Amino acid sequence: MFKTARSKVQTWITAGGGTIAALFVAGLMGAFGALPAHDPPQLPPDAVIEAGRWRLQPVRAYVGHAGVHGVPLKPGQKALVLEVDMTNRTAQSDKGYFNVFAPDGVILSDPVPMIVLTRDSTMTPELHPGMTERMAYVWPLAGDAAVPASLAFGVTAEIFKPRDNLYGTPGWYNPYRLGTVTLPVADLPAAGQSQSGQSQSGQPESGP
Template sequence: MFKTARSKFQTWITAGAGTIAALLVAGLMGAFGALPAHAPPQLPPDAAIDAGRWRVQPARAYVSRAKLYGVALKPGQKALVLEADLTNRTAQSDKAYFNVFKPDGIDLPDSTPMIALARDSTLTPELHPGMTERMAYVWPLAGNAAVPANLSFGVTAEIFKPRDNLYGTPGWFNPYRLGTVTMPVADLPESGS
């Protein structure tokens, strides 16, 4: 009977120690999980940015109330425009650039921009490998939407994998927020750019 009581006591101590250790680990993990996430870094607006499949360099941002780059606005609308130089870093022509830039802190009726080639207003062209092209990202806005004098644009990058987990093929995956670039926003007169 003494061995049984002693055995039960050891079991209770072991179980209690295990429970305390588990609670301690769970508490620490919860504490670290509750830490605020780090803000993405501020990227330089005047330098080329390596964003995975694209090398991007923002050129200028402005608000326009006139039709520009083939993008017609509805009556009472204006457009937020970001012009940027994009270079396709892949080995094939591509137009997967829609999510590279996203304005922060502004209410967009549609988060997907219209994108045009600046030199000839071609909408959503494929960009060829190694060629740098000036692209215009155009987000229509309500005419009375407030646009700050300086606006941050989130930059999204992707990671190249020689073999993905599902099909074993190469590609660009796992989009993530690389950082933020802040640009002054000009207000163009009615005549457009």
């Protein structure tokens, strides 16, 4: 009889322990789920950023009104431009850089930027391994779109997998927000016009 009672106690402890453990884990998951999500860290604007397959060095940000590295703009448009020195850290030429930067707090005409090699205005070139190139990310904006004096750009990185679970091939996967870099935004007038609305000759620009 004593043995039977002891067995019943052990069974109760085992079942109860499992229930308690389950409740404990569920409580932890609920607690972690209730925690606020951490904002991505602020990245120094003057430091090199290691972002997976790319090494990045932001250079400057500005609003251009015409002739932005040969990128065509529609009448009445302007463009938000981010210039950045980019280095391909992989062993093959690549142009998978479209989602690396995204401006926060600006209404874009198109979230996908046009990207230009600044030295010769080549559109969306492949970047060769180990060669640093200055690239311009160009986002067209409506002419009356408000752009703050400083702007945060989200930086997206990826993770290299020698063998992806889905495809079974090596590559860069799982994009995530690495952080945010904030830069001052200059306003560059159209070619031939100064900030004060005068031509380079010093005479006021004619207009209606």
